[in-house]
Amino acid sequence: MRSVFQQVVSSAVAERDRLALFLGDIGVYGFREVLRDYPSRAMNIGIMEQSMVSFAAGFARSGFRPVMHTIAPFLVERGLEQLKVDFGYNGLGGVAISVGAPFDYSKLGATHHCPGDLEIIGSIPTAVIKVPVSLTSLARHLKESLTGVGFHYLRLSEENVEDELELLGITPYGYERHKPGAESAVVIVGVPPKGLLDFLLATDKNLHILEDFRHVGLLVEQLIGLRVDVIEYAYEGSTARYFSSLETPVLFHGINREFIHDYGEISDLRKLNSLDVASLSQRLK
Amino acid sequence: MAFTAQEGHIPSALSILTLVSACFTEFKFQETNHEFILSKGHGCLALYAVLANEGVLSKNELNEFCQFTGRLGGHPDSAKVPTVVTSTGSLGHGLPFGCGMAAAKKASGDGSGFVIVLIGDGECNEGTTWESALLASQLELGNLVCVVDYNHSGDRAIDLDGLDRKWQSFGWRTEVIDGHCVSSVKDTLKSATISDSRPTVVIANTIKGKGIKEMENNPAWHHSKLSHADYLKFSRELLR
Numbered sequence: 001m002r003s004v005f006q007q008v009v010s011s012a013v014a015e016r017d018r019l020a021l022f023l024g025d026i027g028v029y030g031f032r033e034v035l036r037d038y039p040s041r042a043m044n045i046g047i048m049e050q051s052m053v054s055f056a057a058g059f060a061r062s063g064f065r066p067v068m069h070t071i072a073p074f075l076v077e078r079g080l081e082q083l084k085v086d087f088g089y090n091g092l093g094g095v096a097i098s099v100g101a102p103f104d105y106s107k108l109g110a111t112h113h114c115p116g117d118l119e120i121i122g123s124i125p126t127a128v129i130k131v132p133v134s135l136t137s138l139a140r141h142l143k144e145s146l147t148g149v150g151f152h153y154l155r156l157s158e159e160n161v162e163d164e165l166e167l168l169g170i171t172p173y174g175y176e177r178h179k180p181g182a183e184s185a186v187v188i189v190g191v192p193p194k195g196l197l198d199f200l201l202a203t204d205k206n207l208h209i210l211e212d213f214r215h216v217g218l219l220v221e222q223l224i225g226l227r228v229d230v231i232e233y234a235y236e237g238s239t240a241r242y243f244s245s246l247e248t249p250v251l252f253h254g255i256n257r258e259f260i261h262d263y264g265e266i267s268d269l270r271k272l273n274s275l276d277v278a279s280l281s282q283r284l285k
Numbered sequence: 286m287a288f289t290a291q292e293g294h295i296p297s298a299l300s301i302l303t304l305v306s307a308c309f310t311e312f313k314f315q316e317t318n319h320e321f322i323l324s325k326g327h328g329c330l331a332l333y334a335v336l337a338n339e340g341v342l343s344k345n346e347l348n349e350f351c352q353f354t355g356r357l358g359g360h361p362d363s364a365k366v367p368t369v370v371t372s373t374g375s376l377g378h379g380l381p382f383g384c385g386m387a388a389a390k391k392a393s394g395d396g397s398g399f400v401i402v403l404i405g406d407g408e409c410n411e412g413t414t415w416e417s418a419l420l421a422s423q424l425e426l427g428n429l430v431c432v433v434d435y436n437h438s439g440d441r442a443i444d445l446d447g448l449d450r451k452w453q454s455f456g457w458r459t460e461v462i463d464g465h466c467v468s469s470v471k472d473t474l475k476s477a478t479i480s481d482s483r484p485t486v487v488i489a490n491t492i493k494g495k496g497i498k499e500m501e502n503n504p505a506w507h508h509s510k511l512s513h514a515d516y517l518k519f520s521r522e523l524l525r
Contacts, residue, residue: 050416052381055384055385057382
C-alpha cells in the first residue's frame with residue numbers, strides 16, 4: 001500500500017498547489033522527489049509528531065489541505081490532542097495517514113502497535129475514518145480524501161486482499177456479497193488474512209467489508225434481522241457503537257485488550273488473537 | 286465579565302493586557318493579513334476586552350462571558366468568534382500552529398504578513414514549544430513573532446532562568462522588554478517586523494495580576510471567583 005500511497009500523494013502534490021505534505025521522518029525516501037521539488041509545502045518535519053499535527057493545522061487554517069503521515073501510534077496516540085483540538089474542534093480539514101496499525105510492525109513490539117486507532121480517532125466527532133483493504137480502494141479513497149473536505153483518517157496496511165475481491169461488489173462503504181436466504185452476515189474491518197474471504201465466500205453467510213465509516217449506516221440497514229459477526233483488525237469492540245441499533249445478536253471478534261509481548265510475523269499475532277483463518281473458521285461456524 | 290460569570294483567569298489576563306492591546310494597535314489584525322494567536326487561551330479576558338475596544342465585539346456582549354448562549358467562553362473558540370484564529374486552552378498548541386501559518390504564508394508565494402503568537406512562561410515547559418522553536422528556525426520563519434508573557438508563574442515548577450539565551454541558542458532573534466510599558470512593547474513589535482530570516486521572540490517581563498496588589502504574583506488568585514466586595518474594591522483600584 002505504501003507505494004500506491006506515495007504515487008497518489010506525489011501526483012496530487014505536483015498537480016495542486018494547495019496540497020501540503022508533512023512527514024514524521026517516515027516514508028521520506030519514497031517521497032524524496034516531492035520533498036525536493038516542493039520544499040515550501042512538502043516537508044519532513046522530523047520526529048515531533050504533536051508539533052507536526054499543529055503545524056499542519058496552521059497550513060489548513062491558511063487554505064491548504066495538509067496530509068500528515070507517520071507510524072500509527074505516533075500519529076494517533078501521541079498526536080491525539082492536536083488532532084482533536086487543532087483539526088476537530090477548529091473544524092479544519094486535513095488527511096492523517098497512518099501506517100502500521102494494528103500490529104503490522106509485528107517484530108518491533110507494542111510501542112509500534114496501535115490496535116486502538118479506530119476507536120481513538122472515532123472519539124473525534126468530525127473524523128472520517130477509512131480502512132482500505134485493497135490497492136484499488138486505497139487509491140480511490142486517497143484521491144477522494146485529498147480533494148475532499150473535513151478531517152480524514154486513513155489506515156495504510158502492510159497486506160492487502162486485492163486478488164480476493166473478484167466475487168464481491170463495490171458499495172459506498174466498501175465491499176459486499178449477498179447470499180440468497182442468508183440468516184447471518186460477517187462484517188470485516190481491516191485487512192483480513194489471505195484465505196479468509198475465500199472461506200467466507202464458500203459459506204451461506206452474507207459478507208461485508210467496511211472501509212469507509214461514513215457509510216456504515218447503509219451497511220447496518222442490510223444487517224437487520226441477521227445474526228452478525230464482526231471481525232475487527234483492531235481492539236475487540238472498537239466498532240461496536242456503529243452496530244448498537246441492531247436487535248439481533250452481534251458478536252465481535254477483535255484483538256484482545258492486552259499488551260502483546262510476542263514478536264514474529266503478522267500472521268503469528270493474528271493467530272495469537274484467534275484472528276487467523278483457522279481460528280475464525282471455527283469461531284464462525 | 287469575570288464577576289458576572291463567576292469565572293475567568295483574572296491575573297493571567299492582567300498579565301497580558303498591555304501586550305494584547307499593543308499587538309492589536311500595531312498590527313491592526315482586522316485590516317491587514319497579519320494574524321494573532323493567543324496560545325495561553327486562559328488569558329482570554331484580556332483578548333475579549335481588546336476586541337470590544339477595537340469594535341469587533343460589542344461591549345454588551347462582554348456581559349455574556351461564559352453564559353450558555355454567549356460566544357465568549359473561558360477559552361476562545363474559533364468556531365464562535367471569527368477573529369480567533371484557532372481555539373486554544375490546551376497549552377502548547379499555539380506556537381506550532383502559528384509556525385504552520387507562517388510557513389503557509391511563505392508557501393503561498395505572497396509571503397506578506399506576520400504571525401504573532403502569545404504564549405506564557407509556563408507554556409515554555411511544553412515540548413511542542415521547543416519543537417516549534419527548532420522548526421521555525423530551520424524553516425527561517427522571519428515572519429513569526431512569539432511573545433512570551435514572562436510572569437514567572439511557572440517558576441514553582443521549572444525555573445526558566447536565562448530564557449533569552451535558551452531561545453537564542455535555538456536561532457531566534459531575541460528581545461527582552463517590560464511587558465507593561467506600552468511604548469516599549471510597541472517599539473519592540475515594530476522592530477520585530479524588520480526583515481530578518483530568523484523568527485523573533487519577545488520576552489516580556491510581566492506581573493501576574495498587574496494592577497491589583499492583592500492579586501499580583503499571588504497564585505491563590507489564579508482561577509478564583511470574585512465576591513461582590515472584591516469586585517468593588519478591585520474595580521476602584523484599577524480605575525485609580
